[in-house]
Amino acid sequence: MADEKRLSLNAWVDKDKKRVVFAEADSDFVDVLFSFLTIPLGTIIKLLSNNSGLGCMDNLYDSIKQLSDQHFSTEACKNMLLSPCSAAAEYSEKLKLNVYDPRELYLCKMDDCISRTRCYYSSVWQTRCYYCDKFMDEVMQWKNDGTIDAVFVKKNDTKFMITDDFHVTQSSVKECYDRLNDLDVKDINLLEEWILEFGREELLNLLKESLKTKEALTNICFPDLCIQYTSPQCNNWMEMITNKSKDNAEFEIQEMLIRLIVNITNNKVVCVEVGKEFADQLFSFLTFPLGSVLKLIGYSDSFGCMNNLYDSIHELKIKYFKSEEAKSMLISPKLAPFFGYRKQMLYMEESSPLVPSSLYGCQKCYWDNNNSPCSTVSCKHGVQQSHFIEMDPMLAKADTYMDEGFVRSDQNFLVTDDLHVTPMSLFYFLQILKRQGLHVDQLEYGEMVLERAQVYNLLEAMLVSKTALSDALSSRKWNSGIVWRL
Ligand SMILES: [Zn+2]
Structure with a gap:
């Protein structure tokens, strides 16, 4: 696109050490950076073409x-779930550069349905x-x-x-001095000023890098360096989560039963059979905006730069914010x-x-008049005034809910x-065992009741780990919450 909007960022680069010491930006760029936190996880994965690198999220998606x-x-x-809307989308459209596609709304094609006093639309x-019902x-x-x-x-x-890891502060002598000292930059003549240009593609790349490193x-400036990000050690954060979940005991109002197959040779979960309740918990994580996840999880060392951005x-x-x-x-x-x-x-x-x-x-x-209301007292369809109402996409027909939640009931996964995630079938189950070369005597079957703490563990684990279930549920197992049936 020739007239694509672009943003620039001044970065000071230590060319010898091949790293960005710091960058300076105006409010336009900072707005764009901050807006990352309003994007739902599912939309992030969609924008990054199912290649977000966030734990198991790409698999789930x-x-x-x-x-x-x-x-x-x-x-x-x-x-x-695949294209969750953002509650801030209307605001994000005012950004100088936006990773979002323009918001769409959907109407019924039938004239009879949209030429009424109550007209429905959907964002989904x-x-x-x-x-x-069409x-x-x-x-x-x-x-x-x-x-x-x-x-x-x-x-x-x-x-x-x-900073390189997304600490954002007002530019000041002290911040600059501290940063130079922190990075042991002695001779500022060795710093080169680079102007980084961002279009939508570059911005998506920045989003991707900032999630994983x-x-x-x-990484943007020296893409060939490929700094390897080391995943956080599960043990550290597992301890923190376990402690924190105790404080939340009062919220544990709900329970879910899941059935597990565990590989006893390495104590990892092979797979679980779950019902609608669990699937809804798991799937709905995709609708959570990134910032709300960071708020929930708190002091995690994962998610690349995003924790710093949030902090x-x-x-x-x-005084720096609009309101x-x-x-x-x-x-x-x-x-x-x-x-x-x-x-x-x-x-x-x-x-x-x-x-x-209403109009x-x-x-x-x-819509026929190109977004302008009729000037006559009542329109040619005999409507004096109409109301434009957003419809609940979960509403199956008229005002009857088929099921609450995203997933239909009476099915297992x-x-x-x-x-x-696949539908429950012997075919898929045997495929999982075959793929991992597992023998039946290596397996153990158990049932486990999940509470809020495990759901919380699961949210964090799935964002940082490739063995999300094992990591999220293991503390439970060791707390003898599991009822083994051998
Ligand atoms: Zn209709």
């Missing part, structure tokens, strides 16, 4: 893609029409005035210093409207749907340690 529609409460539920593809597959774009504005950070001349800017927002004084609301959208990002799952054991706040807008005449005339 791919599994949902492979599952047929019949496993989900509604067709739209699958799309909600394949939502069914409230009136005729897919709402008329694609519209939100009217966007195209202005670029301050989104999170005040737009002024303030400059921000960004603590040297995001260096920087905490530490930056409110209290802007800061809290980053620190406690909410789920998009209708994306909440009421039984999610890790509570996640959902933002409220837009207040239905003179019907929506059909409004098989989940491997690295979160490949």
Whole structure:
């Protein structure tokens, strides 16, 4: 694209040591960086073409893609997981550079359905029409005035210093001096100033690097270096999680039974057989915005630069932000409207749907007139005033819920340690055993009751580990929570 919007960043590079010492940016760039925290995990994986490198998340995402529609409460539920909306999407469109695609909305194609006083739309593809139950597959774009504005950070001349691992502070002598000392830079003549140009592709690359390494800017500047990120040792954070979960005991109001096959030679989970409840917990993690996950998990050393970015927002004084609301959208990002799952054991706040807008005449005339309401008292469809209401994509038909949650009830799934999910079938089960070359006498069958603490462990483990189930459930096992049936 010739007229693609671009952003630039000044970076000071130690060419001998091949690393970025620090960079300086204006509010436009910082806004873009901060907006990463508002992106739901599923959307991050989609944007990075199923190659986010986040623990087992890519496997989980791919599994949902492979599952047929019949496993989900509604067709739209699958799309909600594969392309979760962001509650901040409207704001992100004001960014100077945006990784998101422009927001779409979907209407019913039938004239009869959209020329009424109550007209429904959805933000999710394949939502069914409230009136005729057909897919709402008329694609519209939100009217966007195209202005670029301050989104999170005040737009002024303030400059921000960004370190290689995404500590963001106001540029100051002290920060600069400290950083030079920290990195043992003695001769500043050896520092070269590079101007880094970012288009959408480069920004996605930065997002990807910043999720997996603590040297995001260096990796962008020296892509051949390939700094290997060492995964955190599970033992350390397992201890922290176990301690923390004790404090949450009061929330453990719900329980789920799962059936496990464990490899007794290495004490790893081979696979688990789970029902709808567990699948809904697991799948709905994809709708969590990155910032809300960081808030939940707290002091983890994983997720590359993202923890530093999150902490920087905490530490930056409110005077740098556009408003209290802007800061809290980053620190406690909410789920998009209708994306909440009421039984999610890790509570996640959902933002409220837009207040239905109303206009003179019907929506059909409004769209036909190129986004302007009718001027006559009542439109040609006989509608004086119409209301434009966002529809719940989980609503299967009219006002009856088929099932609560994303997944249809009365079905079981098989989940491997690295979160490949398939429908339960002997075929898949035997395939898992064969693939790992496992003999029956190496296996043990057990049942386990999961509580909130394990669901919490699972969220963290799946983001950093390739053996998420083993890591998340092992503490439970050793606490004799498992009922072995041999
Ligand atoms: Zn319709």
